[in-house]
Amino acid sequence: MSDRTRVALIFGGQSSEHGISCLTAASVLKAIDRDRYDVVGVGITRTGRWTQIPLETIRDYRIVDGVVPEVAEPRHDAVWMVGEHGCEVATRAGETLVDINGVDVAFALLHGPFGEDGTIQGMFELMGIRYVGSGVAASAIGMDKHFMKVAFEAAGLPVWPYVAASAHRLRHHRAAVVAEINERLAYPLYVKPARGGSSLGIVRVTDPAQLDAAIDEAQRFDPKIVVEQGFVGARELEVAVLGAPGSPDGCLASAVGEIRVHAEDGFYDFHAKYIDENGAALDAPADVTPELTARLQDLARRSYEAVGAEGLVRADFFVTDDGAWINEVNTMPGFTQISMYPTLWQEAGMTYPELVGRLIDLAMERPLGLR
Ligand SMILES: Nc1ncnc2c1ncn2[C@@H]1O[C@H](COP(=O)(O)OP(=O)(O)O)[C@@H](O)[C@H]1O
Ligand SMILES: [Mg+2]
Structure with missing residues (x-):
């Protein structure tokens, strides 16, 4: 053998x-x-x-x-x-x-x-x-845009205003949910399936009259939804985080990458992600100040810890002149050779084959069971 x-x-x-x-x-x-x-x-x-x-x-x-x-x-x-x-x-x-x-x-x-x-x-x-990668709880939290925000808030991370609604609340108290959304959030809104990905089922809503249809659309993908206040003109910046159990933080944060969406509304939708080659540009590294890099790296490492991640996450942010807000972590981010996550480590001098080996070795070093 x-x-x-x-x-x-x-x-x-x-x-x-x-x-x-x-x-x-x-x-x-x-x-x-x-x-x-x-x-x-x-x-x-x-x-x-x-x-x-x-x-x-x-x-x-x-x-x-x-x-x-x-x-x-x-x-x-x-x-x-x-x-x-x-x-x-x-x-x-x-x-x-x-x-x-x-x-x-x-x-x-x-x-x-x-x-x-x-x-x-x-x-x-x-x-x-x-x-390889995160355990049961971290994976489940990272998949659920509601519980993920709850974990971020508990860790003191900046979270943009949102309203989450379970299938039950939507079935029995829909009018109250809609009223809460209109009271607490300013338009445009992003209506999302709670456990989705690839932007599928996400609707950008600019007018209260469209809200009901958007909720229905999001519910085609998940009976549970999250509605967020929309940023206008924010930058979408991302940081790759890699497990490093021996280091004081338990993980390492990469340089910052940027998604520059070409659509006027800035919505990085399914089409821009996978269909339209000119839908968006990926900059790695992004044009950001050292101060902003340090801030996002700190938030990225804390978001990794907040959800209890292991191995890898990509932490995604919205950034305006007023500050930075965490959007989500992906516990299994896009991982082809040209995806943002490997590209950011490549920038740091770690080749794609080295990264693959590093992730497998991290998994092998990890004890089985509760840890
Ligand atoms: N609150 C928001 N404000 C502005 N744009 C948003 C907001 N939420 C989502 N978007 C846009 O929709 C895209 C997909 O949303 P995201 O929450 O990242 O879902 P997914 O898990 O499908 O990637 C984002 O990359 C961004 O372009
Ligand atoms: Mg995303």
Whole structure:
């Protein structure tokens, strides 16, 4: 047996970011140091089936004519096992198991619900598998735009005005929710599914007459919603945070990156994120003063701690002449080679392959269970 660490790359998944996740898997596979790591590819189909995918297939994932790759429905399902041989993934072919692969650590390259939200992390915990990134609670908090703000507020971080509404409140007290929104928040508003991503289901509302329709639209993605007061003309600045258990802060913060959205309303929507190549420019590093960099790095490290993150987060801010406000942390930020998170570390002299190795090593060093 080799002494290489055996890594399971897990990708695809049931969220709207399935295709992006496949591209991320191709990117990580090409970068991972094969002298140090053995790799097994495990895809999750859009319907939630698990399947082992040959590495050659993963390496070939790319956008063809605007269509993102997809994990195909398998003939044989993959199964996870934990026992005297440690953790293994295998393929069930009728009554027999084939293609049995040991796994030391899982690297879930999944975004959104059922991937970035604590559910798969819970499976890893139960099975005693080491894994890259945040645990169950931090992942779940980072996925929920309401509880995330509650955690930020408790840590004294600057949070812009918002109103959160559960499915129950919206069903039984909708008029009161609308009244509260109009009383507490100034337009424009951003109406958001509480547990979304990729800007899907987010509506920018400039007129109270549009509010009801916007709530309905957000609820198509999540019965729970968050409504925020909108910034006008704020900069969108981001900081990459990397776990460093040995350091006094427990993590390191990168230089600042900026998203410059070209649309006049400044809304970084799904189209600008993924469809329109000219929808937005990513600057890494951004044109910011040393003072602002230091301020955002401090807020970024504190936001990592506020949600109890491990390994990595990207902390996203809105910044005006009057100050900086935390928008969100992403516990599994965009992670292709050209994404903001790896690019910010590249700026700091850490290559993408080094970053991949660092995250896996952090996961391997971490004790199992409560920590
Ligand atoms: N309060 C706000 N004021 C101004 N723009 C906002 C606000 N909230 C969201 N946006 C815009 O919508 C985008 C997506 O919102 P965000 O909360 O980051 O959701 P997601 O999790 O989908 O990325 C942001 O990048 C920004 O362009
Ligand atoms: Mg965002």
